[in-house]
Amino acid sequence: WKRDPFDPTMADGKFWGRGCGDTKGNLIMQLLAVQAWQRVEGRPPINLKFVVEGEEEVGSPHFASFVHANKEILKADGATIEGGDHLHEGTPKIELGCKGILYVEMVSRTASVDQHSSYAAIAPNPGWRLIHFLTTLRDANGRIKIPGWYEDARRPTARELRYLRASAFSADALKGFWGVKHFIGGENNFELLRRLIYSPTCTICGFVSGYIEEGTKTVNPAVAKAKIDFRLVPNMKKEKQLAKLRDHLKSKGFEDIELRPAPENLEAAAISLAARVVKAAIKGSVDAYGREPEVWPWSAGASAHGFFNEVVGVPSISGPGVSYDGSNYHAPNENIRLTDFIGGSKHMAAMFARM
Amino acid sequence: WKRDPFDPTMADGKFWGRGCGDTKGNLIMQLLAVQAWQRVEGRPPINLKFVVEGEEEVGSPHFASFVHANKEILKADGATIEGGDHLHEGTPKIELGCKGILYVEMVSRTASVDQHSSYAAIAPNPGWRLIHFLTTLRDANGRIKIPGWYEDARRPTARELRYLRASAFSADALKGFWGVKHFIGGENNFELLRRLIYSPTCTICGFVSGYIEEGTKTVNPAVAKAKIDFRLVPNMKKEKQLAKLRDHLKSKGFEDIELRPAPENLEAAAISLAARVVKAAIKGSVDAYGREPEVWPWSAGASAHGFFNEVVGVPSISGPGVSYDGSNYHAPNENIRLTDFIGGSKHMAAMFARM
Numbered sequence: 001w002k003r004d005p006f007d008p009t010m011a012d013g014k015f016w017g018r019g020c021g022d023t024k025g026n027l028i029m030q031l032l033a034v035q036a037w038q039r040v041e042g043r044p045p046i047n048l049k050f051v052v053e054g055e056e057e058v059g060s061p062h063f064a065s066f067v068h069a070n071k072e073i074l075k076a077d078g079a080t081i082e083g084g085d086h087l088h089e090g091t092p093k094i095e096l097g098c099k100g101i102l103y104v105e106m107v108s109r110t111a112s113v114d115q116h117s118s119y120a121a122i123a124p125n126p127g128w129r130l131i132h133f134l135t136t137l138r139d140a141n142g143r144i145k146i147p148g149w150y151e152d153a154r155r156p157t158a159r160e161l162r163y164l165r166a167s168a169f170s171a172d173a174l175k176g177f178w179g180v181k182h183f184i185g186g187e188n189n190f191e192l193l194r195r196l197i198y199s200p201t202c203t204i205c206g207f208v209s210g211y212i213e214e215g216t217k218t219v220n221p222a223v224a225k226a227k228i229d230f231r232l233v234p235n236m237k238k239e240k241q242l243a244k245l246r247d248h249l250k251s252k253g254f255e256d257i258e259l260r261p262a263p264e265n266l267e268a269a270a271i272s273l274a275a276r277v278v279k280a281a282i283k284g285s286v287d288a289y290g291r292e293p294e295v296w297p298w299s300a301g302a303s304a305h306g307f308f309n310e311v312v313g314v315p316s317i318s319g320p321g322v323s324y325d326g327s328n329y330h331a332p333n334e335n336i337r338l339t340d341f342i343g344g345s346k347h348m349a350a351m352f353a354r355m
Numbered sequence: 356w357k358r359d360p361f362d363p364t365m366a367d368g369k370f371w372g373r374g375c376g377d378t379k380g381n382l383i384m385q386l387l388a389v390q391a392w393q394r395v396e397g398r399p400p401i402n403l404k405f406v407v408e409g410e411e412e413v414g415s416p417h418f419a420s421f422v423h424a425n426k427e428i429l430k431a432d433g434a435t436i437e438g439g440d441h442l443h444e445g446t447p448k449i450e451l452g453c454k455g456i457l458y459v460e461m462v463s464r465t466a467s468v469d470q471h472s473s474y475a476a477i478a479p480n481p482g483w484r485l486i487h488f489l490t491t492l493r494d495a496n497g498r499i500k501i502p503g504w505y506e507d508a509r510r511p512t513a514r515e516l517r518y519l520r521a522s523a524f525s526a527d528a529l530k531g532f533w534g535v536k537h538f539i540g541g542e543n544n545f546e547l548l549r550r551l552i553y554s555p556t557c558t559i560c561g562f563v564s565g566y567i568e569e570g571t572k573t574v575n576p577a578v579a580k581a582k583i584d585f586r587l588v589p590n591m592k593k594e595k596q597l598a599k600l601r602d603h604l605k606s607k608g609f610e611d612i613e614l615r616p617a618p619e620n621l622e623a624a625a626i627s628l629a630a631r632v633v634k635a636a637i638k639g640s641v642d643a644y645g646r647e648p649e650v651w652p653w654s655a656g657a658s659a660h661g662f663f664n665e666v667v668g669v670p671s672i673s674g675p676g677v678s679y680d681g682s683n684y685h686a687p688n689e690n691i692r693l694t695d696f697i698g699g700s701k702h703m704a705a706m707f708a709r710m
Contacts, residue, residue: 059571099473103571112534116684117584118454118656120558121497121551122526122538127559127581131486132495140487142476171477179467179577183477196476203475204482205574208567210560211582216414216458216617218584218657219560219685222534226482227566229472229573262571301473302573329471330574 001332014335021323021336026082027052029322029341033348044352049076053304059103059264060304067307074312078277078355080348083303084318085325086340088173092289092320092347094281097270097298098305100232102241103205103262106130110256111222114210119220126224127209133254134226138202142184144230146248149200154235156198156297159273163295169193177326196300201231234270234298269306270298275315277355284350285320289343293320301329319351320344356687369690376678376691381437382407384677384696388703399707404431408659414458414619415659422662429667433632433710435703438658439673440680441695443528447644447675447702449636452625452653453660455587457596458560458617461485465611466577469565474575481579482564488609489581493557497539499585501603504555509590511553511652514628518650524548532681551655556586589625589653624661625653630670632710639705640675644698648675656684674706675699 003009008017015025030050037044051074053063067074084095108126115123138144156164171183171192185195205228210221232241242261249255271278273295285293298305299318308316322341328334358364363372370380385405392399406429408418422429439450463481470478493499511519526538526547540550560583565576587596597616604610626633628650640648653660654673663671677696683689 101573103573110535113532113683113688114686115533116656116686117556117558117560118586118654119529119551120556120584120586121554121655122540122547123529123533123535124537124539125559127562128489128493128495131489131559134483134486135490138483140483174474174478177468178470178478180465180478182479184479185477192477196474199476201472201475203472203575204480204486204564204579205472205572205576206566207482207562207564207579209562212561212563212567212580216582216584216619217560217685218456218458220558221560224559224562225567227571229475229571231473231475264571299473300476301471328468330572331469331471333468 005334010338013339014337015341016333016335018334021327021334022329023082025322025336025341029345030348033345036345037349037352046352046355049074056304059262060266061263063304063307064265067311071312074308074314076314078280079308079314079316080319080351081303081305081308081316082318082321083299083301084321085323085327086320086343087168087294088170088325089168090339091168091291091294092285092343093294093296094278094285094320095296095299095318096273096278097234097309098266098268098303099298099300100236100238100268100306101264101266101302102230102232102238103264104228104230104242104245105260105262106133106226106228107258107260108224108256109222114222115220117218117220123220125220127221130224130226130257133249133252133257134204136248136252142199142201144200144202146244148244149241152235152237152240153200153233154270156194160297161194164193164197165190167193167294174325197296197298198233200233200236201229203229205229231300231302232268234268236268238267266302266304267306268298269309271309271315271317277315277317280351280354281317281319283354284347287350287354288346319347360689365693368694369692370696371688371690373689376682376689377684378437380677380691380696384700385703388700391700392704392707401707401710404429411659414617415621416618418659418662419620422666426667429663429669431669433635434663434669434671435674435706436658436660436663436671437673437676438654438656439676440678440682441675441698442523442649443525443680444523445694446523446646446649447640447698448649448651449633449640449675450651450654450673451628451633452589452664453621453623453658454653454655455591455593455623455661456619456621456657457585457587457593458619459583459585459597459600460615460617461488461581461583462613462615463579463611464577469577470575472573472575478575480575482576485579485581485612488604488607488612489559491603491607497554497556499555499557501599503599504596507590507592507595508555508588509625511549515652516549519548519552520545522548522649529680552651552653553588555588555591556584558584560584586655586657587623589623591623593622621657621659622661623653624664626664626670626672632670632672635706635709636672636674638709639702642705642709643701674702
């Protein structure tokens with residue numbers, strides 16, 4: 001962090017602080033849209049319901065039961081959920097759903113105590129053990145090797161791909177933000193975007209074993225842990241994919257490795273381009289930004305769409321919101337651009353009129 | 356630790372504390388052997404020189420220059436170096452040398468900042484990258500796959516193996532100490548001991564990437580690091596093996612991974628069973644313990660033998676010292692048995708007479 005993450009500041013046309021993009025800024029932006037409408041036009045033209053849930057970053061442990069217990073209150077003609085953003089050059093983006101997430105901690109324990117590493121010629125090593133299992137999960141190109149993993153994954157439609165071909169998505173901009181030299185899957189923007197959206201992932205979010213401080217320690221550790229994030233695309237269901245992972249572990253002979261799925265509740269879900277709330281969001285973009293938005297069939301990140309689309313039956317989208325693709329969610333120097341904040345608020349007000 | 360590691364205590368016939376086995380206890384034991392000889396017999400029958408070096412655990416950064424600058428002072432008919440121990444049932448062990456160590460930190464950096472893991476479909480992941488490199492180094496059975504790695508490794512002699520066949524080495528005892536179910540390389544004690552002594556190793560002493568605390572964080576990290584300990588057997592030289600590792604990294608296309616060899620200075624080295632100091636140590640064992648010792652051609656751990664054997668030209672061994680194979684060097688609950696401490700001290704005094 002270049003600034004104190006918990007002492008938010010405005011500088012360089014941006015607002016800096018932990019959670020400003022993901023997702024406190026979106027809450028304020030919506031309230032300001034209502035306030036602006038009230039000041040200029042009076043009463044908003046549609047009924048509005050706000051659902052404020054503050055536990056998304058810890059897997060929304062209470063949201064599922066809340067939604068199931070309050071379906072009637074939550075019914076609506078359409079919903080917007082935080083999660084969209086703007087592209088680097090300012091194009092607003094709407095998303096018609098989200099990926100889901102299956103987050104699994106994997107633990108190899110090969111002894112009850114660490115040993116001196118001089119014994120490693122005969123003593124098992126949990127890091128090696130876990131690594132050998134991990135390499136059965138995914139190849140170097142990101143393809144997941146668990147049998148049947150892609151079976152249920154929703155495939156692209158021709159109309160979805162037309163939108164993506166027109167996208168201003170810029171891999172070079174992302175590379176610049178992150179200091180990345182090469183992406184997986186080529187250099188072509190459309191190919192990378194298609195991959196970003198339609199590819200399930202298997203990511204090492206964390207790995208720890210043994211001695212990790214500066215310098216050397218000659219230890220053969222007793223334990224190794226990995227935190228693996230599987231992103232699922234719509235139609236892939238968390239429990240079913242977890243069962244496939246467990247079968248794979250067993251069939252590969254790694255039953256000594258413990259799988260600890262995190263209590264995440266976010267399933268993948270997406271609605272059709274034909275839905276009324278989608279049309280309102282597209283028209284709202286022309287009203288607010290003077291141009292058509294990017295339209296993505298779903299987001300690369302997880303969100304609460306499944307609860308609205310599938311549990312309550314309210315078609316939901318994510319509008320452009322307040323952030324952009326350099327907002328550094330979950331990373332140092334999180335920030336939003338003030339122009340995006342204003343644009344997102346105008347878009348929200350425009351949707352009031354277009355629904 | 357069941358006790359404060361820095362508040363040493365005696366309990367259950369053992370002495371508990373950090374460094375009591377490796378290796379403060381050995382220093383005290385030798386001084387007590389001299390004191391005992393002086394009290395009972397007067398002046399020791401041979402000239403004695405003590406070399407006390409306190410930086411072995413950080414790779415002895417100053418010892419090489421000390422030895423090279425003081426060869427004349429260090430000349431002797433034989434030397435003993437800490438590092439031996441007793442087997443679980445009390446058999447004293449002498450070792451005629453040691454393995455060497457090449458400790459290398461390996462770093463994969465795929466970005467300048469961490470990213471949200473939803474981008475992992477296209478963003479490279481340093482954990483995966485490092486894991487894919489690591490699996491080119493060693494197979495699941497511990498065999499090192501770097502071309503030519505074993506080329507220089509000293510092979511067993513028939514006489515060495517005869518000693519090892521007679522060894523009381525017990526894999527089950529080690530399994531009990533460490534809570535290990537299966538060793539690599541079978542269940543037969545002799546086969547495991549041969550492997551322990553003659554096999555070079557490639558061990559993951561540490562691995563860290565991304566989020567390693569409790570719970571979940573959906574991050575695609577920028578960096579992954581592994582600390583790899585290669586144990587070398589006599590005749591394998593550190594710099595030559597490192598060059599083979601570098602060639603391998605290059606030929607496998609992993610030049611983006613940085614290799615940081617630690618400034619360790621301990622080469623593998625071993626003397627012959629025919630040396631005078633070996634004979635004195637074997638006879639000294641009969642004097643002190645009433646039985647022949649185990650004789651290992653070298654230790655599984657690293658030590659300073661190379662400096663004495665090869666730089667100064669003093670044949671050196673490691674006597675049984677004060678510890679045993681459950682002493683938990685470099686691990687919690689380090690301890691020595693008082694009977695081993697007394698036995699080691701008697702053996703040292705017996706060697707004064709037998710040299």
